[in-house]
Amino acid sequence: MFKIFNRPISSHITIYLPQISSLFSIWHRISGVLLISFFFFGLYSLKLSIWWLSFRLYGFAISNFIIYLIFFVCITSFFYHLLNGLRHIFWDFNLFLTNNLILVSGILITTFLLIFQVIIFKIFIY
Known part of the structure; x- marks a missing residue:
């Protein structure tokens, strides 16, 4: 018969801490997939000539929120x-490859990302 033990499935999962470079690599791939998805959806909507749909949805408050959310995710x-692509290019030239500089570059990426988001929203939304 089968005995059920109260053990974790993988012991390395409980002791493993995700590294900032591995998390940024995963998010880099996810952002690339999102960009390609938005690009092809935009081309598909232009092909079908459904640009008029944005004008019909413009009057609804929920659609404005959805449009701003899509704009936020895309930007x-x-x-x-x-x-992060610039960071990888620096790494290809063997620059900033120490542990401290990898952490600093990750913090700089998130800082500049927040600054760019604020600038873009000030320009396009307000």
């Missing part, structure tokens, strides 16, 4: 992908 993923 955030674009700037994150751009900044």
